[in-house]
Amino acid sequence: MITVRDEGPLRVVTLDRPDARNALTPAGLDALAEAVTDAPASVVYLHGAGGAFSAGADLGEVARIAEEGGVDAFIERGQATATAIESADAVVVAGIDGPARGGGVELALACDLRVATPDATFGEPGVTFGLFGAWGGTVRLPEVVGMGDALDLSLSGRVIDAAEAHRIGLVSRVVEEPRAVAEELARNDPSALAAIKHRVRDRASRSEQEDREKRAFETLVAEHADALADYRKD
Structure with a gap:
């Protein structure tokens, strides 16, 4: 269900269940979390196989788990x-080519960068069959696109294309080859990538953020002292 390939500074993680549009089971969620958090690479490229990103939760699995009274545990695994x-040291780039629905959108929202092809589409269809996105969707979606667009997408269940997703800020870029963006990032300094990710994502108080920013910068200066000295000579 999840395949992993390491290519130097880039780890390629594939949601590999194309017959189910890469829908995720509890085991798939655990494997995805491990693939990202254990990455030796500075950048993780997350994408789906078979012309889709992900349909999100496997609804057949949800129904089975509901009969056993374990829905809360399944939701907790998706949120985890x-x-x-979101918290991994590696920068995570979601490459979205084709449909992203429900939990697939929510996993993409947790990534640091969302890059779509012109064929990508996005939707939170839960409301159409009596549910909603519970893998952090009601939390991250308004943070990324704003309250108005988050409510529009979640209350209507409508599907939007890549152009509209870019317009509202759901994706950062629309390109023919999203992986090229991940490869571009992977050419940058790994320590700086991790520091920037953690600093931008920091939700502490303003003063704490500024103090952490200062200390992170000091650490990078010390780490790259020789290179900085050579740069100054040039």
Whole structure:
């Protein structure tokens, strides 16, 4: 269900269940979280196989788990996976080619960068069958696109294309080859990538953020002292 390939500073993680549009089971969520948090690479490229990103939760699995009274545990695993993506040291780039629905959108929202092809589409269809996005969707979606667009997408269940997703800020870029963006990032300094990710994502008080920013910068200066000295000579 999840395949991993390491290519130097880039780890490629594939949601590999194309017959189910890469829908995720509890085991798939655990494997995805491990693939991201254990990455030796500075950048993780997350994408889906078979012309889709992900349909989100496997609804057949949700129904089975509901009969056994374990829905809360399944939701917690989805939330934990999204949090693992968000808090990993590696920068995580979601490459979205084709449909992203429900939990697939929510996992993409947890990534640091969302890059779509012109064929990508996005939707939170839960409301159409009596549910909603509970892998952090009601938390991250308004943070990323704003309250108005978050409510529009979640209350209507409508599907939007890549152009509209870019307009509202759901994706950062629309390109023919999203992986090229991940490769571009992977050419940058790994320590700086991790520091920037953690600093931009910091939700502490303003004064704490500024103090952490200062200390992170000092650490990078010390780490790259020789290179900075050579740069000054040039």
